[in-house]
Amino acid sequence: MKYELVAGFETHVELSTKTKIFCGCTTQFGGEPNTHCCPICIGLPGTLPKLNRQVVRYAVMAGLATNCTIPETAKMDRKNYCYPDLPKAYQISQYDMPLCVGGYVQLSNGRRIRLTRIHIEEDAGKLIHRHGDTLVDYNRGGVPLIEIVSEPDIRSIEEAREYVEKLQLIMRYIGVSDCKMQEGSMRCDVNISVREVGSDKLGTRTEIKNMNSIAFIAKAMEYEFERQVDILENGGQVVQETLRYDDVTNTTSSMRGKEDANDYRYFRDPDLVTINVSREEVEELRGLLPELPTQKAERYVNELGLSETDAALLTKYRRIAEYYEAACEGTKNPKTAANFIISQIFRRLDTESDKEDFNIKVTADALNELIKLLDDGKIRMNLAKSTLDKMLDTGKRATELISESDMGGLDDAALLALCEQAIASNGNAVNDYKNGKEKAIKSLIGFVMKNSRGKADAAAAETKIKELIG
């Protein structure tokens, strides 16, 4: 029997607001325990939460960027559960009237992962378990989250990976979150079931909670898929439950039986009034959205003639895409700037967060100037490449590093002299070439390039050397 994986995601994304969702405490990450707290975020009786306008705006932007509809009316509800990470014994969330409904995320294989909804809610506090006791820090309590709920449309681990990466990219582009999975500002709950290939009935699902790395999501899904297939093949039944993934043993284990939605006893929060998002505000927020990564990548391929791979690399980080666009402004070939960034600049950015920060010494304007020198024939590619390396080391501009005498090509007499010199001082290479070793000519060309400090035209040098050797 062949089985297929069916998965849906609930993705929590921490919004980049300055203050919490219902009070003016800072959302800054870290800080001494319980120092970013007030009577509202520790749930004292008699306090009155007040919704942060920016949370609504960011959530609507997230919805618009993922093709959601924004209903005119939304409300806040209480989700009741008793655990020390929530001081009120309920979380303020949204149940049946969320801010955004029914969008989708488009994958590269053409499939659309439908979104059920995006709603806003408050984050819970942090618990540290220690010898039978639990220490509670409410600094994170009340930090605004959006929860992006997908339909069970994901059919493979590759699709899951792309879906999470796409969401992360979109949310970063529109500036509503930094989506740093390692710091917990983006976390996924993965719902998984399996079914026979060809069946359109959904199997019993399990939910793996709080995944904070794409690599772990992939591993956990693989493990859980195999586990469920094993159960079914041995005639058993999958039990609906909530699981925890252990990245050390690469296994999942039961946290608790899945509570039904009814058990959360959702009801409207009487402390918070209705939210109306006017059509004018929706259009205003739509106008604030930047060109999204997929649109950008398509434009790079269709209008600038880049390969799909290069377009994907350049649009993966918003800062890099903006840098690229500024660097190729007014240059002859948009591929030149792309090649410099992908080959020489990326080499200096080792980690994902290096690329995200994109802290380099060469401004887009300085790279643009270098490319224009190349376009105007004032320098050749070899010199441009070595100059860019020097620019990256020193932060100096091309015009400071390349002297006037290095600009402009080599005249014929100078090229001839260098070629003769190359032949005279590389007897072995000349003999090798004469004996049929075509490649030997490379070292002669190399000599000319080096001694002309990159000014010579490699193709012209090759022709001239061949003429001379005869």
Place this chain on the structure above:
Amino acid sequence: MVTREEILKIATLSKLFVSEDELTKLTSDMEQVIAFADTINSAEDSTTEFDNINNLSNVLREDEIVPSIDRDKILCNARDTDDGHFLVKKRA
């Protein structure tokens, strides 16, 4: 019809201990509560649209930081604290 099992489940979710005597009484009480809700449900309802009871909407605040309050005050009502944290018994 409310079963004893349902009452026990609700009690567990509400973190309540219910004795055998109370269970019998609560089961019949709950049945009456539900019958009451059924009566309300059967009343004519002219609209299924969302009712914004208090006619208020969009009471929002700007995203501006207000200083948090002193940690000693935050923790002053806690039964136990440790190293700036609330300290509670670990729960399964």
